[in-house]
Amino acid sequence: MTLAINKKDVILDNYIKKLEVFPMTQTISKLITFDEFLEWKPENGHYELHNGVIVEMPNPTGQHSAIAGFQAVEFGLEIRRLQLPYFIPKECTIKFCDNSGYDPDVIVLDKQAVAANESRWEKESVITQGNSIKLVVEVVSTNWRDDYAHKMIDYEALGIPEYWIVDYLGLGGSRYIGSPKQPTLSVYQLVDGEYQIKLFRGDERVESLVFPGLNLTAVQIFNGE
Numbered sequence: 001m002t003l004a005i006n007k008k009d010v011i012l013d014n015y016i017k018k019l020e021v022f023p024m025t026q027t028i029s030k031l032i033t034f035d036e037f038l039e040w041k042p043e044n045g046h047y048e049l050h051n052g053v054i055v056e057m058p059n060p061t062g063q064h065s066a067i068a069g070f071q072a073v074e075f076g077l078e079i080r081r082l083q084l085p086y087f088i089p090k091e092c093t094i095k096f097c098d099n100s101g102y103d104p105d106v107i108v109l110d111k112q113a114v115a116a117n118e119s120r121w122e123k124e125s126v127i128t129q130g131n132s133i134k135l136v137v138e139v140v141s142t143n144w145r146d147d148y149a150h151k152m153i154d155y156e157a158l159g160i161p162e163y164w165i166v167d168y169l170g171l172g173g174s175r176y177i178g179s180p181k182q183p184t185l186s187v188y189q190l191v192d193g194e195y196q197i198k199l200f201r202g203d204e205r206v207e208s209l210v211f212p213g214l215n216l217t218a219v220q221i222f223n224g225e
Contacts, residue, residue: 034101038093038124050150052099058141060105066224067139067166068105075108075135078211085111086134094136095120095128096154105166106137108210130159135210140167148176152188156195162210163188163195168222185218 031052120126177184188195
């Protein structure tokens with residue numbers, strides 16, 4: 001199923017997200033930079049930087065982790081089968097700008113582009129260029145607006161060619177996954193600088209431009225098996 005992205009709805013969700021991050025009663029003393037965030041970032045816990053604000057991300061459930069691990073394995077098998085010059089790191093932080101940084105659940109990187117363009121990779125596991133990235137996956141938790149709204153806009157602006165949102169519990173807004181809400185895998189593919197979206201559910205085979213030979217259904221990914 002192909003769905004058009006309503007930019008007004010995305011902007012609205014971005015605004016709602018900002019209200020959640022910056023409640024009216026909260027006094028913000030100082031927004032921090034990406035470099036300050038990286039220096040502060042502890043080894044334990046899961047944190048991202050959203051518009052200069054440190055955000056503690058929900059702890060992943062067992063199923064969340066199983067889905068992310070399953071996809072990493074399946075992508076890795078395709079990379080090996082086709083001998084593609086890609087790799088999947090265990091950890092990676094995407095620097096979008098001077099005040100935002102994201103840790104995707106799964107990321108597929110281009111070896112040659114990383115070697116040529118990413119001076120921070122070896123020491124910090126930081127990616128700054130969209131052309132170093134082939135595919136990003138976010139598995140949806142309770143903070144679904146992060147994935148459908150501002151991350152989608154930022155990944156599009158960065159030029160990431162393919163972005164998957166795995167909403168295995170059907171938590172996202174109906175403007176994104178339809179109504180009635182149900183488990184949905186959304187594949188965003190960059191066409192002429194803008195994301196086009198396709199939705200996959202149940203036994204529908206997921207279509208990927210990065211891995212066109214991938215033979216997985218949406219429900220297989222939701223089950224992580």
